[in-house]
Amino acid sequence: MTDGMLKTIVVLLGVLTTLGIYSVLYKENKIFRFFEHLYLGLAGGYAIAANWNDVLKTNWWEPMVNDGKWWLVLLLPAGSLFYFIYSKKNGWMARLIFGLFIGLAAGQQFQGCAGDYWPKIQTAATKTLWVDPAKINQEYPVAAYATVLNNWLFMAILTAVMVYFFFSFEQKSTGAINKVSKFGRYAMMIAFGAMFGNTIMARMALLIGRIYFLIHAPEAMSSSGP
Amino acid sequence: MGMIFVGLLIGIAILFVLTMVPNRLRKPLIVLVTFLSGCFYAVEFFYPTHAVVANKQDLIKKYGVPTQTAPDFAAEAQKAGKALDPEAVKKLQELSPEDAQLALKAALEVTTPEKPFGPDAAEKLVTQENFLTPKFKDVSDWALVLQAFAIGLGIYSLMSVHLRNIAMKRSGWGNSATLITAIFLMAFAHIGKEYSSKGGWLETLDNLLYNGLMKNLDATMFSIIAFYIVSAAYRAFRVRSVEATILLVAAALVMLGNVPIGQALTNWLPNGKTDVLGNLRLENIGQWILKKASNPATMAIDFGLAVGALATSLRLWLSLERGSYFEEEL
Amino acid sequence: MNILNNLDRRMLYLLLAIVIAIPLLAPAVTKPLPKPAITGFTQSYYDTIEKVAADPGAKNKIVIVSCNFAAGTLAENLSQCEATVRHLMMRKLKFAVFGFSDPQGRELGQQVVDKLAKEYDYQYGRDYVNWGYRPAGAAVALLKTAVNDLPGAMGKDIKGMAISQVACMQGIKGVNDVSLICEFAASATLPVWIQFYQRAGKSPIPTLYGPTSVMATEAVNYVESGQLQGMLIGLKGASEYELLLQKEGFASSASASLSLSHLLIVVLIVLGNIGMFVERKQRAAAEGGR
Numbered sequence: 007m008t009d010g011m012l013k014t015i016v017v018l019l020g021v022l023t024t025l026g027i028y029s030v031l032y033k034e035n036k037i038f039r040f041f042e043h044l045y046l047g048l049a050g051g052y053a054i055a056a057n058w059n060d061v062l063k064t065n066w067w068e069p070m071v072n073d074g075k076w077w078l079v080l081l082l083p084a085g086s087l088f089y090f091i092y093s094k095k096n097g098w099m100a101r102l103i104f105g106l107f108i109g110l111a112a113g114q115q116f117q118g119c120a121g122d123y124w125p126k127i128q129t130a131a132t133k134t135l136w137v138d139p140a141k142i143n144q145e146y147p148v149a150a151y152a153t154v155l156n157n158w159l160f161m162a163i164l165t166a167v168m169v170y171f172f173f174s175f176e177q178k179s180t181g182a183i184n185k186v187s188k189f190g191r192y193a194m195m196i197a198f199g200a201m202f203g204n205t206i207m208a209r210m211a212l213l214i215g216r217i218y219f220l221i222h223a224p225e226a227m228s229s230s231g232p
Numbered sequence: 233m234g235m236i237f238v239g240l241l242i243g244i245a246i247l248f249v250l251t252m253v254p255n256r257l258r259k260p261l262i263v264l265v266t267f268l269s270g271c272f273y274a275v276e277f278f279y280p281t282h283a284v285v286a287n288k289q290d291l292i293k294k295y296g297v298p299t300q301t302a303p304d305f306a307a308e309a310q311k312a313g314k315a316l317d318p319e320a321v322k323k324l325q326e327l328s329p330e331d332a333q334l335a336l337k338a339a340l341e342v343t344t345p346e347k348p349f350g351p352d353a354a355e356k357l358v359t360q361e362n363f364l365t366p367k368f369k370d371v372s373d374w375a376l377v378l379q380a381f382a383i384g385l386g387i388y389s390l391m392s393v394h395l396r397n398i399a400m401k402r403s404g405w406g407n408s409a410t411l412i413t414a415i416f417l418m419a420f421a422h423i424g425k426e427y428s429s430k431g432g433w434l435e436t437l438d439n440l441l442y443n444g445l446m447k448n449l450d451a452t453m454f455s456i457i458a459f460y461i462v463s464a465a466y467r468a469f470r471v472r473s474v475e476a477t478i479l480l481v482a483a484a485l486v487m488l489g490n491v492p493i494g495q496a497l498t499n500w501l502p503n504g505k506t507d508v509l510g511n512l513r514l515e516n517i518g519q520w521i522l523k524k525a526s527n528p529a530t531m532a533i534d535f536g537l538a539v540g541a542l543a544t545s546l547r548l549w550l551s552l553e554r555g556s557y558f559e560e561e562l
Numbered sequence: 563m564n565i566l567n568n569l570d571r572r573m574l575y576l577l578l579a580i581v582i583a584i585p586l587l588a589p590a591v592t593k594p595l596p597k598p599a600i601t602g603f604t605q606s607y608y609d610t611i612e613k614v615a616a617d618p619g620a621k622n623k624i625v626i627v628s629c630n631f632a633a634g635t636l637a638e639n640l641s642q643c644e645a646t647v648r649h650l651m652m653r654k655l656k657f658a659v660f661g662f663s664d665p666q667g668r669e670l671g672q673q674v675v676d677k678l679a680k681e682y683d684y685q686y687g688r689d690y691v692n693w694g695y696r697p698a699g700a701a702v703a704l705l706k707t708a709v710n711d712l713p714g715a716m717g718k719d720i721k722g723m724a725i726s727q728v729a730c731m732q733g734i735k736g737v738n739d740v741s742l743i744c745e746f747a748a749s750a751t752l753p754v755w756i757q758f759y760q761r762a763g764k765s766p767i768p769t770l771y772g773p774t775s776v777m778a779t780e781a782v783n784y785v786e787s788g789q790l791q792g793m794l795i796g797l798k799g800a801s802e803y804e805l806l807l808q809k810e811g812f813a814s815s816a817s818a819s820l821s822l823s824h825l826l827i828v829v830l831i832v833l834g835n836i837g838m839f840v841e842r843k844q845r846a847a848a849e850g851g852r
Contacts, residue, residue: 007436019444027452031459031575043407045449047414048441050387054415055422056665060694061380063426064718065373076235081374083243085381089388096251098258098562103378105262107699109269110375112549114702114758115542117277121757122789123538126531129787146506160528167532190532195475197529199482200521201779204795206461206483207490208638208775210582210823211797213458214816215637216451217582273706286710287735355764356738359710369714372703379697426722442669450633450666458823459575466574466830470838484828490775490798492595493821499596515599522782531783 014227021223024216130164133157166190258562263551270549272364272371281360283323285331291338298333308336314343320354327358387415417441482521489518574830581826585818592818597805603785604802607792608649610768614742615653623741624734625650625657628755629667631748635774636670639746641800641813642772644674646744649807651682655741656730660693660716662701663751668694668720686721691728694720701754709737709762737763746772752781756789772799 007015023041030038070078084103091100135157142150170190173183219226253261285291292298305325309316316339324335335357343349394408402408418441424434471477488494498513510516547553585592614620627647631639650657659675661667672692675684684690693716696704707715712734713726725731733739737759745752752771760767768791773781775796784790794800797820800813 012436012439016440016444019440020448023445023448024452027449027456031456032572039404039407040410041449042453043411044414044445045453046390047411048418048446048449050390050411051415051418051420052422052442052446053383053665054387054419056668056695057380057383057697058419058423059426060665060668060720061376061696064694064722066377066380068722070236071233074235076239078377079236079239080243081377081381082240083247085378086247088378088382088385091385092388098262099247099250101262101562102250102265105266106269107375107378108548109266109271110273110371110703112266112545113270113273113275113277114706115545116274118702118753118757119538119542121761122753123535125789126534126783126787129783130528130531148508152511156524159524163525163528164532167529168535171532171536190529191475192478193525193529194533195478196482196521197526197533197779199479200486200526201776202479203483203486203490203518204775204779206465206487206824206827207796207798207820208635209455209458209461210820210827211637211775211816212451212455212635213578214582214586214797214819214823215812216455217579217819218586218637218812218816219448219451221583221586290735359736361710365710368703368707368709369711372700372707372715373717375700375703376696379699382699383697447633447636447666451636454634455637459578462574462578462827462830463571465827466569466834469831469834471835480831484831487824487828490795491821491824492598492817493825495596495599496594513599515601519601522779523786526779527782527786530780534780534783 017223017227021220024220130161133160135161163190163193167193170194255562262562266551267549272367274549276362276364276368279362279364281362281365283326283358284361285327285335285338286357286359288331288334291334295334295337298330300329301333302329303333303336305336309340312340314340314349316340316343316349317351317354319351320349323351323354323358391415418446482526485514486518486521489514489516489521494518578823578826581822582819585822586815589815589818592821595818595821598798598802598817600802600806601795601799603793603795604799604806605792606785607770607794607799608803608806610770610791611646611649611653611655611742614768615655617741620655620741622733623656623739624730625655625742625744626740627657627659627671628743628745628747628751629659629661629671630663630751631670631746631774632664632666633670635748637812637816638774638796638800639748639772640670640674641797641811641816642794642803643671643746644677644811645794645800645803645807645809645813646746646770646772647671647674648678648682648809649803650744651678651684652807654689656689658691658693658731660696662696662704662754663698663747663749665695667746668692672720687723687729689730691725691730692720693725694718698751701751702758705754705759706762709759710735712736712739737767740767743767743769744772745769747777748774750777752784752790756784760789770794775799 023044026037026041029035066078066081069075087099087103089100090096090098093099134154137150137154166186167190169183170187173187302325305316305321320339324332324339327335335354338357339349339353342353347353391412394411396402397405397408398412417437421434421438421441425432425438428434469480471480488497494514498515501507501509501513503510503513511520544553551558614625627643627650629639629643631643647657659668659671661671675690675692678684679686686692696716704715713724713731716725719725719728740759740763743755743760745755752773755769760769769789771781771784771790771793773793773796775798778793778795778799781790781793785793794803797813797816801817801820804810804814
């Protein structure tokens with residue numbers, strides 16, 4: 007098979023699968039179900055292959071067989087512990103390996119929290135809350151005041167949302183806390199709105215990608231090179 | 233090969249012994265494994281570190297195994313006819329005698345009349361470690377392999393459901409057969425191409441299966457949500473309360489600020505760096521919402537999550553977590 | 563108003579497809595639209611790579627191009643990745659493709675490099691390397707090892723060669739030899755870099771982020787706290803970046819479709835709400851009349 011032919015077939019398969027999946031938009035049908043199963047199967051096979059090619063072959067099989075690190079074979083029974091989850095009698099053994107990874111992840115969490123949140127706490131704690139007359143840009147004095155105003159807003163929202171969370175269990179909250187937490191709830195709505203706005207963009211982008219592919223399929227088939 | 237076989241037998245024997253562990257000891261054993269594995273990174277993080285020479289194994293390979301005596305920096309430098317900065321030497325003298333010897337050799341090698349050995353260069357030769365840090369590589373190698381073995385868990389579940397469909401000829405069993413065939417075919421092609429010659433038929437098959445089918449199926453499957461979101465936006469996104477209104481207004485402003493057509497709506501406003509009105513352009517409002525209004529809210533949510541994650545981690549590590557999985561009789 | 567409320571969903575689907583297809587089929591229609599405004603996130607992303615390229619020390623270091631996405635988010639992540647790799651190639655920076663979230667990442671990253679390699683004369687081994695895929699469950703353990711021993715932790719590349727033997731990896735020992743981290747993600751993989759790698763060396767490694775736009779809102783605080791030096795917000799970020807690089811690609815062509823589809827959604831939300839208000843009014847009137 008020539009490269010050009012292969013490329014044409016690859017693009018044709020792409021068009022076929024794309025239209026096949028989109029057929030569900032009209033109504034539920036057998037073609038969609040077929041492609042759906044095909045997708046799951048291919049993804050599963052790909053994951054197996056990638057784990058063999060990139061991890062098991064290079065980090066386990068080759069060092070064990072070629073470099074004399076025979077003790078690596080012990081990882082096979084250790085890894086097989088995962089599969090005891092399907093055993094009725096010895097299902098508990100799977101918990102040993104799950105426990106091992108739960109423990110590792112829990113131990114990493116201390117550094118994780120410090121690495122992730124310390125710089126954020128520092129940022130929040132060092133916000134400028136007063137206008138420094140020396141730093142006012144004479145050409146655009148509004149900027150200095152706007153920054154300070156934004157910083158006050160930042161602190162207000164940060165506090166309010168935290169109050170909303172930390173007092174969410176409190177039934178007899180005082181009026182002031184209720185008001186603060188209500189403001190926190192509104193602020194969260196702005197955040198969720200922003201998330202929604204960006205989510206729309208993400209979804210549209212993916213669809214544009216597919217429609218672009220369909221429209222440009224004929225040229226993709228005829229173009230040479232990889 | 234012989235030793236591998238012996239190793240495998242040992243492993244199987246350990247598994248067999250584990251199957252005989254009495255019920256009352258099972259939970260303590262799991263708790264112990266979880267606790268000890270948690271200790272590894274936790275202790276490594278909190279335990280004080282000390283200075284050691286960086287890339288010690290490479291240096292030993294290069295210069296041989298060092299002796300236990302502390303080197304005389306000044307004398308060695310003089311012997312080699314090279315000058316070392318006293319500040320830099322001070323840094324290297326903090327190392328153990330063994331490490332200091334290796335560092336000195338490395339320092340003398342990199343020093344030239346044009347490139348004198350200063351504190352910056354010394355910094356590169358030194359790293360911070362404690363007694364657990366050198367074990368990282370073993371743990372990471374084992375974790376990688378064990379995680380790769382775990383990939384079969386999902387595949388096993390998928391296969392068992394679909395093999396049952398085929399065996400019992402349930403409706404849609406043909407699709408199940410497609411799924412099973414696809415798993416084997418993709419795995420075969422993708423692994424096989426690694427072992428076959430470049431440009432062989434296995435590479436072609438892999439190309440057809442991945443680039444022709446899987447890549448497009450994956451991309452299309454995810455893109456379909458766009459259609460549903462349009463329908464949902466039209467039918468469900470209603471201004472029914474103050475909260476919903478705030479959410480909708482923020483979403484609309486961010487959306488319009490994100491795209492050129494939204495920007496075109498407020499293009500008539502000035503856009504200079506010192507134009508106050510420029511802040512009212514839709515793209516700037518969108519950015520303001522992201523940076524100044526939504527950012528502190530997400531940060532506060534994050535802080536809440538962090539406290540939760542830390543607490544949960546502690547409970548899991550110390551096996552204090554409650555729930556059906558953790559409290560089940562073993 | 564009944565028409566609005568009983569509109570067939572398939573009509574909406576068709577409308578969306580048409581709205582997206584028009585600018586792609588006839589780009590002239592949307593010519594009057596302005597070019598996307600460059601946001602601070604994108605500008606600082608661009609500036610960071612320029613800064614790294616201008617640093618003479620970075621010549622002996624490596625950039626990590628972390629491809630943690632699959633074909634599912636191709637339109638967003640691949641565009642970001644392609645523009646970034648192009649920028650790295652323009653500035654002759656050595657880089658390593660890597661992925662630990664989805665195995666497709668390392669293959670898609672390689673496809674991006676293959677597409678551009680000829681144009682910028684990039685050769686495997688000499689100018690870049692592909693470390694391959696590693697399972698997410700062991701990613702933290704791997705990166706913690708890679709702090710002091712990067713080649714040892716990564717082991718072998720996709721061609722089965724020891725990473726310490728690859729030409730562009732010579733002199734790369736650990737975290738202090740990494741000049742930049744570029745993370746393209748479709749799931750929460752950024753924290754692994756931030757928490758365990760970025761600040762593990764003598765000075766923090768500049769980190770750039772290309773998330774799907776779904777995840778961008780939550781990542782803004784990393785930019786504000788200085789943990790991220792720049793971010794491309796989804797496809798829009800990629801289109802701004804292409805504009806800065808003056809190399810327009812898919813993201814730029816998609817910009818008009820993105821515009822129209824967003825407008826459609828806003829219009830539909832407004833119509834939906836008008837429908838609701840009218841219906842409420844009619845109901846109130848009917849109940850009042852009774």
